[in-house]
Amino acid sequence: MIKLYNYELSGNCYKLRLFMNIIGLQYETVAVDFYPGREHKSAAFLAINPWGQLPVLEDGQCRLRDAQAILVYLASAYDPQSNWFPADPQTRAQVCAWLAVADDITRTASAARLHDALGYELDVESARRDARVIFRLIDDHLAETEMEGGLWLAAEWPTIADIACFPYIALSQEGGISRDDFPAIRRWIDRVRHLNGFIGMPGIFAPHV
Amino acid sequence: MIKLYNYELSGNCYKLRLFMNIIGLQYETVAVDFYPGREHKSAAFLAINPWGQLPVLEDGQCRLRDAQAILVYLASAYDPQSNWFPADPQTRAQVCAWLAVADDITRTASAARLHDALGYELDVESARRDARVIFRLIDDHLAETEMEGGLWLAAEWPTIADIACFPYIALSQEGGISRDDFPAIRRWIDRVRHLNGFIGMPGIFAPHV
Numbered sequence: 001m002i003k004l005y006n007y008e009l010s011g012n013c014y015k016l017r018l019f020m021n022i023i024g025l026q027y028e029t030v031a032v033d034f035y036p037g038r039e040h041k042s043a044a045f046l047a048i049n050p051w052g053q054l055p056v057l058e059d060g061q062c063r064l065r066d067a068q069a070i071l072v073y074l075a076s077a078y079d080p081q082s083n084w085f086p087a088d089p090q091t092r093a094q095v096c097a098w099l100a101v102a103d104d105i106t107r108t109a110s111a112a113r114l115h116d117a118l119g120y121e122l123d124v125e126s127a128r129r130d131a132r133v134i135f136r137l138i139d140d141h142l143a144e145t146e147m148e149g150g151l152w153l154a155a156e157w158p159t160i161a162d163i164a165c166f167p168y169i170a171l172s173q174e175g176g177i178s179r180d181d182f183p184a185i186r187r188w189i190d191r192v193r194h195l196n197g198f199i200g201m202p203g204i205f206a207p208h209v
Numbered sequence: 210m211i212k213l214y215n216y217e218l219s220g221n222c223y224k225l226r227l228f229m230n231i232i233g234l235q236y237e238t239v240a241v242d243f244y245p246g247r248e249h250k251s252a253a254f255l256a257i258n259p260w261g262q263l264p265v266l267e268d269g270q271c272r273l274r275d276a277q278a279i280l281v282y283l284a285s286a287y288d289p290q291s292n293w294f295p296a297d298p299q300t301r302a303q304v305c306a307w308l309a310v311a312d313d314i315t316r317t318a319s320a321a322r323l324h325d326a327l328g329y330e331l332d333v334e335s336a337r338r339d340a341r342v343i344f345r346l347i348d349d350h351l352a353e354t355e356m357e358g359g360l361w362l363a364a365e366w367p368t369i370a371d372i373a374c375f376p377y378i379a380l381s382q383e384g385g386i387s388r389d390d391f392p393a394i395r396r397w398i399d400r401v402r403h404l405n406g407f408i409g410m411p412g413i414f415a416p417h418v
Binding site for chain 1: 259260271273274275277278279281282285286298299301302303305306308309312346349350
């Protein structure tokens with residue numbers, strides 16, 4: 001069975017739990033004590049992932065790191081017909097550009113949350129400011145997309161771009177980043193929450209359907 | 210014809226010129242005065258890419274941003290049979306994990322180069338230190354790969370992972386980052402330089418074959 005090295009409060013682990021639930025994939029988790037244990041920096045975990053980062057996914061003999069790369073794997077291996085990772089080169093590249101944005105969101109909005117929630121020492125004002133710049137670009141993009149009848153970040157249907165960008169945007173208030181100025185983001189969050197198979201995590205509620 | 214919004218000294222633009230030359234794709238360039246003109250932050254360019262970043266590639270009605278995403282596009286659209294972006298889900302995901310590393314290299318080694326070469330104000334010692342941590346992980350990975358008979362970052366053959374990570378590693382000395390401690394990286398750089406169709410840029414010489 002697929003094995004996910006997991007920390008419940010990590011948005012990057014959550015996006016894999018979320019996606020596997022949406023596509024109906026069974027998996028088991030191995031708990032890694034990110035906080036306070038810093039187990040992701042232990043010798044035992046570095047033997048699994050030298051980069052010292054969660055999540056890691058194992059599927060048989062295959063071991064993968066990087067949340068976005070794992071989304072590409074799961075979509076390509078287990079649900080190619082739904083085009084979560086599109087076959088068309090242009091749409092595929094648009095998705096990939098948004099996967100890079102997901103990393104930018106992690107470095108900013110997630111960093112601010114690590115500061116506020118777990119006491120990480122970092123320049124939280126800078127992290128919040130950079131996150132707001134990214135949120136502004138995303139909100140403008142989504143507003144423009146809605147004007148053209150679209151609902152999702154990268155295609156006319158939900159893709160792993162939406163899954164990848166969702167968690168740390170939806171958790172932004174835990175890092176002191178309000179979404180009051182980003183109405184198109186708020187509407188998009190609600191659309192993601194109503195995807196079939198959606199599950200929440202601490203800080204992100206599943207909707208009362 | 211394919212149009213590349215281009216700055217000659219950008220490693221992220223160079224990786225697209227390099228890849229298009231390797232796969233034999235014709236293109237034209239539109240010069241964007243990144244320095245000193247900051248033309249990538251002009252209203253005219255922000256209308257093309259709201260993120261204010263180079264490169265951008267246009268192919269007919271398709272406009273794409275993000276160097277790694279554009280590599281995925283070019284490989285998928287113009288040379289799928291060579292598996293520069295692999296069809297196999299596991300290998301594809303390994304490539305995607307390295308595309309994320311390419312962004313980490315940009316944020317560290319390229320930032321140090323922007324400081325040294327163009328006078329950008331940033332914490333260059335921190336950028337160099339973070340770059341060396343990444344280079345250590347890459348060198349260890351390549352050394353282990355060589356022990357198993359492998360030559361490339363993500364597969365048994367060269368992929369866009371190698372193309373994406375190459376430029377700012379090969380330009381690292383322009384940011385004050387020596388590669389003396391990274392012998393496996395030096396051997397890999399030489400292998401990339403001997404790919405058919407390789408071209409250099411200022412700071413990266415094509416080999417005397």
